[in-house]
Amino acid sequence: MSVRTASETVIDVRQILPRMRRHPLIFATFGELEPSDALVLVNDHDPWPLLYQFNVRHPGAFMWRYEEEGPDVWRIRITRAA
Known part of the structure; x- marks a missing residue:
C-alpha cells in the first residue's frame, strides 16, 4: 500500500504478499520521485538487503535515514538526491 503527499510517498510493505513484489514496487516508486522528494518505507524488519x-x-x-528501528516496525526515509 502506498500513499502520496506533496513531497513524500509512504509504502507499507508489511501487507504486500508475496514478498518478491516488495522491492520492484519500492524501486519503481523511487524512480518516480522528483529530486529532494522522499519515500517512507514501513516494514516489519530491517531492510538492509534493500x-x-x-x-x-x-x-x-x-x-537513507532510519526513523524507527524496530523491533516490530521499521520506518526508513529514502530521499532522492537533489
Missing part, C-alpha cells in the same frame, strides 16, 4: 541494492543501483542518488 539498502545494499540501492547502493548498487543508485550510488550517490539517494539518502
Whole structure:
C-alpha cells in the first residue's frame, strides 16, 4: 500500500504478499520521485538487503535515514538526491 503527499510517498510493505513484489514496487516508486522528494518505507524488519541494492543501483542518488528501528516496525526515509 502506498500513499502520496506533496513531497513524500509512504509504502507499507508489511501487507504486500508475496514478498518478491516488495522491492520492484519500492524501486519503481523511487524512480518516480522528483529530486529532494522522499519515500517512507514501513516494514516489519530491517531492510538492509534493500539498502545494499540501492547502493548498487543508485550510488550517490539517494539518502537513507532510519526513523524507527524496530523491533516490530521499521520506518526508513529514502530521499532522492537533489
